[in-house]
Amino acid sequence: MSGSVLNCGYVPLVDSAPLILAKELGFARDAGIELNLLKQPSWAALRDLMALGHLEVAHMLSPLPLAMTMGWSGAQTNVHAPFVLSVNGTIVGAGRDLVDRMVLAGWQADASSPADTIRAVFAASQRPIRVGVPFPYSMHRLLFEYLVRGTPDLPETPWQIITMPPPLMAQAVAAGEVDVFCVGEPWGSVAVQTAGAELLFPGSAIWAHAPEKVLGVRTSWALEHPDIEAGLLRALYRAAAWLGKAQNIPLAIEILAKSQHLDLSEQLIEPALTGAVVPAIGRAPWDCPDFVKFHQGATTFPWRSLGAWIGTQCAQLRGEEGNSSVNLAGAQCFRPDLYRAHLEESEADLPGASAKIEGVLTNPTAVASKRGELILGPDAFFDGETFDFEL
Amino acid sequence: MIRDLNIVVVEPDTDLAASIVDALRSEGWHQVTVLDSPMGLAGQIEKLQPHLVLIDLENPTRDVLEEISIASSPERRAVAMFVDQSNEEMTLTAMNAGLSAYVVGQPEPERIRSVLKTAIARFQVTSQMRRELELAKQALSDRKTLDRAKGLLMQAKGLSEEEAYGLLRKTAMSQNQKVIDVARALLTASDMLK
Numbered sequence: 276m277s278g279s280v281l282n283c284g285y286v287p288l289v290d291s292a293p294l295i296l297a298k299e300l301g302f303a304r305d306a307g308i309e310l311n312l313l314k315q316p317s318w319a320a321l322r323d324l325m326a327l328g329h330l331e332v333a334h335m336l337s338p339l340p341l342a343m344t345m346g347w348s349g350a351q352t353n354v355h356a357p358f359v360l361s362v363n364g365t366i367v368g369a370g371r372d373l374v375d376r377m378v379l380a381g382w383q384a385d386a387s388s389p390a391d392t393i394r395a396v397f398a399a400s401q402r403p404i405r406v407g408v409p410f411p412y413s414m415h416r417l418l419f420e421y422l423v424r425g426t427p428d429l430p431e432t433p434w435q436i437i438t439m440p441p442p443l444m445a446q447a448v449a450a451g452e453v454d455v456f457c458v459g460e461p462w463g464s465v466a467v468q469t470a471g472a473e474l475l476f477p478g479s480a481i482w483a484h485a486p487e488k489v490l491g492v493r494t495s496w497a498l499e500h501p502d503i504e505a506g507l508l509r510a511l512y513r514a515a516a517w518l519g520k521a522q523n524i525p526l527a528i529e530i531l532a533k534s535q536h537l538d539l540s541e542q543l544i545e546p547a548l549t550g551a552v553v554p555a556i557g558r559a560p561w562d563c564p565d566f567v568k569f570h571q572g573a574t575t576f577p578w579r580s581l582g583a584w585i586g587t588q589c590a591q592l593r594g595e596e597g598n599s600s601v602n603l604a605g606a607q608c609f610r611p612d613l614y615r616a617h618l619e620e621s622e623a624d625l626p627g628a629s630a631k632i633e634g635v636l637t638n639p640t641a642v643a644s645k646r647g648e649l650i651l652g653p654d655a656f657f658d659g660e661t662f663d664f665e666l
Numbered sequence: 667m668i669r670d671l672n673i674v675v676v677e678p679d680t681d682l683a684a685s686i687v688d689a690l691r692s693e694g695w696h697q698v699t700v701l702d703s704p705m706g707l708a709g710q711i712e713k714l715q716p717h718l719v720l721i722d723l724e725n726p727t728r729d730v731l732e733e734i735s736i737a738s739s740p741e742r743r744a745v746a747m748f749v750d751q752s753n754e755e756m757t758l759t760a761m762n763a764g765l766s767a768y769v770v771g772q773p774e775p776e777r778i779r780s781v782l783k784t785a786i787a788r789f790q791v792t793s794q795m796r797r798e799l800e801l802a803k804q805a806l807s808d809r810k811t812l813d814r815a816k817g818l819l820m821q822a823k824g825l826s827e828e829e830a831y832g833l834l835r836k837t838a839m840s841q842n843q844k845v846i847d848v849a850r851a852l853l854t855a856s857d858m859l860k
Contacts, residue, residue: 317728320766327761348732411732438733440726443704452705 278307279503284321284333287314287537288441289460289547290361290488291334292527293569295536297507297514305513306506312536317440318410319349325493326350331500332507334360335491338585340608342412343491345601347593355497356489356582357613358508360515362574364487364547364567365415365478366463367422369455370448371471373400374555384554386476386561389657390426396455396475397430404434407453409441415457417588418481424591425658445470459487460547460567461539467555474554477563484633484654486581487567489609497613505617512575512623519570524548565652572639572652575614575623579630582609583664606630606664624649634661671777672697674716676707676727682792686720689788695781708733718778719768720785722793723761731768760786764793808846815849818856 281303285291294312297303303310313330315321322339324330326349340356342348367389369377373396382395396404408416416436423429439447441462447453449470456466457478466472478485490511497504517523528548532541546552550566553559568574586605590598611629618625627643634656641650656662673695677683683700690698701710704727711719711734721728756779760767763786769778812834819830838848 316724316726319728319732320723323761323766327757348735410729411735436733437708438730439704440729442726447705450705 278304278309278506279500280309280311281332281503281507282311282313282330284313284315284324284330285536286318286321286334287539288334288488289531289537289539289544290364290567291536292518292531292548293360293511293514294334294490295531295534296518296527297510298536299530299534300514300517302510302513302517303507306510308503308506308510310507310510314536318413322349325354325491326352328493328496331493331496332504333491335489336410336413337486337489337581338412338414338417338589339410340489340491341582341585341589341605344608345604347589348412353494354491355494355608355610355613356491356577357497357504357610357617358490358511359486359575359577359581360488360490360511360569362484362486362568363477363479363565364459365418365457365485366460366474366552367419367455367457367476367478367481368448368463368466368472368474368554369396370451370453371473372451373454374473376400384473384475384558386474386554386563387480389422389476389480392475393422393426394429397432397434400432400454402454404432404454405437405452406434407437407439407444407447407456407458409439409444409458411436411438412589413457414485414487414585415459415478416592417585418478418485419455419457420592421588422481422657425656425660445472448472460552461543464543464546464552467553471556474552474561477552477561477566479563479565481657482634482654483565483636483656484572484652486577486585489577501617504613508614508617509621512618512621515570515575516622519568519574568652571650573624573626573644573649576626577609577611577614578633579606579609579611580633580662580664582606583630584633584662587662602664630664632661632663634659670697671695671718671781672714672716673699673781674711674714674719675700676702676719676721676725676731678702678725682796685792686785686788689784690781693780693784695784704730707731715770717770718781719770721766721768722789723764723766728766734770735768756782756786760789763787763789764796765789811846811849811853815852818852 285294298310298312321333325333340354343352343354376399377395380399441458444456444458444462445466448466463474518527528541528544531537531544547567550563551560583602583606586602590596590601595601615625625645626649633654636651636654639650639652675683675686687698699714701707707730765786816827816830819825819833834845834848838845
């Protein structure tokens with residue numbers, strides 16, 4: 276039996292894994308969906324194809340549904356996020372010249388204190404700092420700007436954001452086009468291996484539970500096909516749960532490397548999935564089990580408060596600080612109501628609440644849920660602040 | 667006739683870029699600059715202040731252009747052509763030709779349309795060329811792989827070339843794979859055993 280054909284765009288990054296596995300392990304087929312994965316050369320291309328109706332759903336940077344809904348990026352299109360594909364997974368790194376100057380000034384590598392490190396970066400740079408990010412509306416950029424705004428006593432070195440596609444980041448670092456970079460794996464490791472760059476800290480040191488990629492769904496399509504959206508969520512939930520089991524990781528790496536969907540070797544895929552990322556040539560890998568999360572701690576649940584945080588940060592970078600309608604729009608793009616409705620009958624343990632105060636948890640904590648088995652991982656911000664969102 | 671729109675073409679392949687520039691020039695658009703590298707692209711575009719930026723839809727550098735699309739002042743802000751949904755037909759033709767375009771500021775729509783028509787026609791030709799080039803490259807590399815795999819079997823099992831190919835084909839059929847995939851697997855395995 277062939278199911279409904281569903282056109283799904285993605286950018287070939289390791290964190291598109293849940294979509295690839297939902298197809299390759301047959302979970303989508305079980306849900307009556309023939310998942311047509313369409314590789315996209317850029318986020319802009321993916322966005323435009325969705326706006327023009329060629330894609331129904333897509334792997335998206337977590338701020339992209341809001342940017343499209345608000346008409347900030349490409350043609351205005353209502354897009355919502357009923358499912359989080361991955362949490363964490365970005366890396367902040369710097370070129371060799373800059374790191375050498377930081378070391379000369381007495382800086383010591385410590386992946387757990389981003390404020391000290393970013394202060395050292397700003398103090399050591401002798402020119403305006405160019406910060407490479409993959410896309411203007413990306414969690415990478417939001418995290419970096421949040422860090423810069425929240426670090427006390429930051430030297431007043433000018434800095435600017437530069438957009439650079441991740442596969443070109445290493446080259447940009449080597450060419451001195453970019454001083455500091457924020458990327459997902461494998462492109463941080465590639466910058467270490469080919470451009471002598473050094474990874475300073477993972478994005479999770481800035482925010483321990485940052486939604487990185489979401490499933491973006493064209494809202495006009497979903498209104499007419501709630502059953503297909505539900506089937507996709509069931510398939511993705513199974514894929515995420517499968518990826519969440521440590522014993523499946525070696526097989527996952529093999530499937531991802533062998534499938535036609537990513538052009539990445541096993542060696543490039545492995546660090547992201549095991550968290551053993553090597554920060555600089557000759558150094559021991561980080562021990563970072565939560566480097567990227569696909570399942571544990573309700574990773575896939577689209578808390579409204581995550582969307583609201585994204586709204587707040589986007590308002591800030593657009594110079595509309597405190598614009599509550601943007602915060603609200605951000606919250607409304609994340610759809611815990613759809614997640615609940617679609618996964619009600621599944622094995623998913625649904626949390627009791629749909630929003631939470633972000634930044635409160637420094638340790639894994641049990642919370643109220645349907646089956647009472649839900650433990651949320653840490654979600655603290657580097658500055659100890661909390662984010663309380665009220666509609 | 668000399669027309670006065672400032673146009674930037676982002677294209678790393680020199681031949682393709684030249685062909686696009688020629689087409690635009692022959693229609694009277696003379697202010698055309700080619701940028702071939704994503705490095706420093708946003709800064710260069712800022713300096714050149716084009717009215718129109720043309721780029722291949724498949725070019726990953728497109729995301730770099732997104733940056734100029736959020737410039738602070740409306741006169742400097744570039745918008746992807748797709749924002750203008752009033753002309754859906756042209757948008758679709760452009761997309762099918764593999765062209766994406768960014769319009770900066772508010773030049774007269776009529777002039778933009780006229781450039782785009784020329785560019786679309788050219789992109790239709792170049793994207794065809796690109797596809798053919800890629801197929802040819804792929805075919806060549808497949809043939810090399812196949813020849814090496816055959817050679818390996820001929821040497822290891824003392825087969826003739828025909829027999830070696832027959833064995834590859836038989837294995838492929840029994841495993842429900844393509845011959846080229848079996849050949850690749852064989853080469854990978856033999857490289858590992860070296």
